[in-house]
Amino acid sequence: MPAEFLHVYTALCVSKELGIFKRKYFPLIVMGSQGPDPFLYVPFDSDIHSWSEKLHKEDFQILFLQNLGEVLRQQSPHFAIAFMSHYILDNMVHPYIISRTGDNIKHGQLERAIDRNFLEYLGISPDSFKMSKLLPQSIPYNLDIAFKDAIKKTNPDEQFHAGYLTSAFRHMKLYHSLYDTFPIAMESFAYLLAKANIAYLLQGLRRVPFKDPLNIERRPWIYNEEIHHEDVISLVKMAIERAIEKGRAYLDGSPLLI
Numbered sequence: 467m468p469a470e471f472l473h474v475y476t477a478l479c480v481s482k483e484l485g486i487f488k489r490k491y492f493p494l495i496v497m498g499s500q501g502p503d504p505f506l507y508v509p510f511d512s513d514i515h516s517w518s519e520k521l522h523k524e525d526f527q528i529l530f531l532q533n534l535g536e537v538l539r540q541q542s543p544h545f546a547i548a549f550m551s552h553y554i555l556d557n558m559v560h561p562y563i564i565s566r567t568g569d570n571i572k573h574g575q576l577e578r579a580i581d582r583n584f585l586e587y588l589g590i591s592p593d594s595f596k597m598s599k600l601l602p603q604s605i606p607y608n609l610d611i612a613f614k615d616a617i618k619k620t621n622p623d624e625q626f627h628a629g630y631l632t633s634a635f636r637h638m639k640l641y642h643s644l645y646d647t648f649p650i651a652m653e654s655f656a657y658l659l660a661k662a663n664i665a666y667l668l669q670g671l672r673r674v675p676f677k678d679p680l681n682i683e684r685r686p687w688i689y690n691e692e693i694h695h696e697d698v699i700s701l702v703k704m705a706i707e708r709a710i711e712k713g714r715a716y717l718d719g720s721p722l723l724i
Contacts, residue, residue, distance in 0.1 A: 468559045469577040470597050470642075472584055473499040476555045476702060477548035480709045484547065484717065491544045493602030497635065498545040501552025502527075504634035507641055514630050526620065527553060528724060533616035535722025541608060546722055551709040553724045558705040559698060561689035562681065579679040580698055587680065587699065598642040605635050 477499030481487040487495070497504075502521035508514040520526055531550060538546040563580070567573040582592040610628045617626040645652040680698040681687070687694050716722045 468555055468563070469581040470500065470503075471581040471595055472559070472702065473501070473503075473552050473555055474597075474600065475584070475588075476706055476709065477551045479706045480547060480551050480713055481544060483706075483710050484713050486544050486547065486717070488544075493600065494542065494545050494605070495548045496600045497602055497605060498548030499552055500638070501549055501556070503552075504631070504638045507637040508634055511633075513625075514633055517626065517630065517634075520624075522556075530616055530620045531724060532721045533619040534612060535716060537612040537615050538609075539716075542606075542612070543717065545609065547709070547713040547716065550712060550716070550722055550724065551705070554709045554712070555702070555705040557724065558701045558708075562687055562694070562696070562698065562701060565687040565689045565694075576676055576679060579676040583679050584698065584702070596642075596646045598639060598646045601635075601639050601642065605632060607632075 474496050477495050478487065478492075481491075481495050502518045505514055505516075505518035505521070521530060531553065534549065535543075535546045559580075563573060563576055567576050581595075585592045585595055607628075610631045613631050614626050614628050617624050641652070678685070682697055682699075684695045684697055712723050
């Protein structure tokens with residue numbers, strides 16, 4: 467999965483193109499853009515942490531997203547579309563990341579390197595990006611209920627309690643608040659967690675150098691035995707175009723699809 471900024475950027479581009487962006491929705495669009503990743507920030511509670519893996523599984527995520535879209539269609543379509551854009555960006559960029567990395571720690575470090583280099587490509591200083599400042603102060607309780615209802619419709623046997631999403635959000639916001647204040651200390655902490663295989667998401671030193679992380683030189687990379695030459699900028703553009711297409715259909719009454 468790409469790191470935080472790329473998901474935020476994609477969701478904002480999609481929301482603006484669809485005409486659903488309003489300043490008051492900005493924090494929840496940012497939150498929605500993170501998809502199931504917030505559950506990764508609760509590594510010591512397996513009941514909550516496990517939902518990141520479950521919601522990333524293709525067979526589960528497709529039906530879950532349709533159900534979430536229906537539950538949120540009236541109250542929070544901006545959140546639902548941002549959530550959908552997360553899956554589409556993952557599908558576009560993740561194969562490239564997998565092809566270039568051989569273990570989990572390098573995987574996370576490349577994600578961070580892509581974020582930093584994409585910010586620079588946009589003319590934004592990477593050190594000015596403060597995720598904690600973009601997230602909402604809190605999330606509406608109706609989103610917790612929406613997740614619970616969507617998961618129950620997807621698989622009645624699954625146990626998802628109202629409050630899981632709020633807990634994940636609080637852990638994520640705490641981490642980013644600490645990181646934005648104490649980046650070196652938090653990078654060291656993240657690295658130690660990764661070495662202990664405790665927290666996949668918190669694994670990357672954000673400043674580890676990678677040669678041409680955006681693949682500007684369009685060097686070939688292999689995924690599922692197929693040779694590709696796309697750069698990350700092109701992959702992100704394709705993800706945005708697809709998310710706009712799916713988001714427009716959703717706003718017109720179709721199910722929320724990837």
